[in-house]
Amino acid sequence: MFTGSFDFQFLISVGRVILNAAVLYLLTIIYLQFYKLTRKEKQFPSFPNGRIKALGIFLFYVILSGIGTSGRIQPKYIIPILGITAGIDFLIHRIPTEFLVILLLISIQSTDKNTIWLRILFAALVFIPWSAVRKKLDMGLYDILLISILSLNLSGFSKILQFSSAILILWGAAGLILQKVYGRKPGTKIALAPLIAAAFIFVMVIP
Secondary structure, three states: OHHHHHHHHHHHHHHHHHHHHHHHHHHHHHHHHHHHHHHOOOOOOOOOOOHHHHHHHHHHHHHHHHHHHHOOOOOOOHHHHHHHHHHHHHHHOOOOHHHHHHHHHHHHHHOOOOOHHHHHHHHHHHHHHHHHOHHHHOOOHHHHHHHHHHHOOOOOHHHHHHHHHHHHHHHHHHHHHHHHOOOOOOOOOOOHHHHHHHHHHHHHHOO
8 A cells, every 4th residue: 555655656756857847848949939039040949959969958857857846956946947048058058148137036035135245255256266267168158157146055165166166077077978979079169057057956965
């Protein structure tokens, strides 16, 4: 009786995660049409180019949905917005301005008013060193803004250091995979928003 009930609840949870991932995927495609129309950029794809890329985005959303439904990351609304931001960047190497604004508003709204200025200071301290090496690392300004905004949600400077370290580790790993597995040349442009999102979630989840 207990096993049957457990299996049923497990199936419901899995179904909910897959449904949430499908909704994120659909919202990403819909927003991509809006972005392409409003920016008048005809070179942007209307849909994921290739099955591997489409499957990669969907699996990424499944992981995000699984973590989001667990309630371990607060504020909870940051997960879907961050996911769509990462998905758009993965597809067209652009981070929409409006999503940065939404993430900023969510981060400020959820921050304890007693520590808001301290966290803003930490975010500024994050922005400065990343900006100093931006051209050397070939980073976009919006990548650095995304890192700084997400830093507002971290509880202390040690977490922020872990966040930056995780980004660099994931970035290096992604570069090695592209070179060794897919035969890409060194210096190949990598969409950073998915790596930033993954690093942020990792730092938020670990104790």
